[in-house]
Amino acid sequence: MTSSPPIADLPVASLPVDGAELAAFIAAKLCHDFISPAGAVMSGLDLLDDPSAQDMRDDALGLIRQSAAKMVALVHFARVAFGAATSSEQFSGAELHSLLTGLTDGGRATLDWRVGEEVFTKLQARALLNLAYLTVGALPMGGAATVAVRREGGQLILIGSAEGARARLKAEALTGLKGERLTEGLAGQWIQPYWLWLTACDAGGRLETTVEDGRVALIARLPLAD
Structure with missing residues (x-):
């Protein structure tokens, strides 16, 4: 299992991508x-x-x-997953579920959404939506994706678990989930995992990734406001 440190703990020089360069990567992914x-x-x-x-x-x-x-469906998803261009200040679990299934319905993986009637801030919603999308995406040959949320010890814990015979994350995705700059491979496979890492770190939280035979787990731990 790998865990990312809060962004505040990292020296500025070590932050791999930010500002205009980050915007360019996201714009390229959306165009794709x-x-x-x-x-x-x-x-x-x-x-x-x-x-x-x-x-x-x-x-x-x-x-x-x-x-x-x-x-x-892509536009509605991207407005929440990659930005804040929406009038909503909060999102219900049902709203986020609808945004996600608009993209993933008809795929090989099944989604078990165990979020309930939770309400999320924009930053929390952004983290949950990207985590859930990457969880489903870890099952290209099918399987069971489970997304759950719990509050524990002053933290909002977002959990994505992908189980299937070919559950995996590409090397570029693993690089992004660790908050590292991409040095080789496809930027389109890297930017969304990196964006999830950055979102978690911007919230003062951590992102944990576990890859085992037939299973991928993503856990984001976000501090709750006092």
């Missing part, structure tokens, strides 16, 4: 995520405009409808 459904919408529109493909009109409309829904 958005381009697939946006391109599918354009493909559907091209089919509608093609006189020789009118027999595929229903398929084209279905593609447009599905891809537009995916794009909307």
Whole structure:
């Protein structure tokens, strides 16, 4: 198991990515995520405009409808997971569950959301949403993802557990979850785990990662306000 120190304990020179560089990585990831459904919408529109493909009109409309829904789900997720561009100051567990399932429904992994009627601040919601997404993402071949929350000893503890035959985290993700700069590999696989680490550390908390055969666990410990 690895555990990240609070960001306040780290010398400024050791902080790997911040400011404009961090924004550039996040913007690149969002563009990567958005381009697939946006391109599918354009493909559907091209089919509608093609006189020789009118027999595929229903398929084209279905593609447009599905891809537009995916794009909307991505936007709603990104507003909470990567920023604060929302009028809400607090989020219920049900709201966060809806944001997550809008992206993960239809995948190979099942999600057991054990959050209940908790209410979260923006920072807590950001941490929980990213932790939950990465937990589900650790099961590319399917399995059971469990997300739970508890309050203990003045801390809000966010727990993600992924169990499956091929449960894993890519090397880039492990680098990000430790708060380290990426020196090789794909930045798109690194930035969201790094963002989760930074979110936890900005809250004065810690992020713990455990990778075992058939199991991945992510635990964020965030101090509760007095």
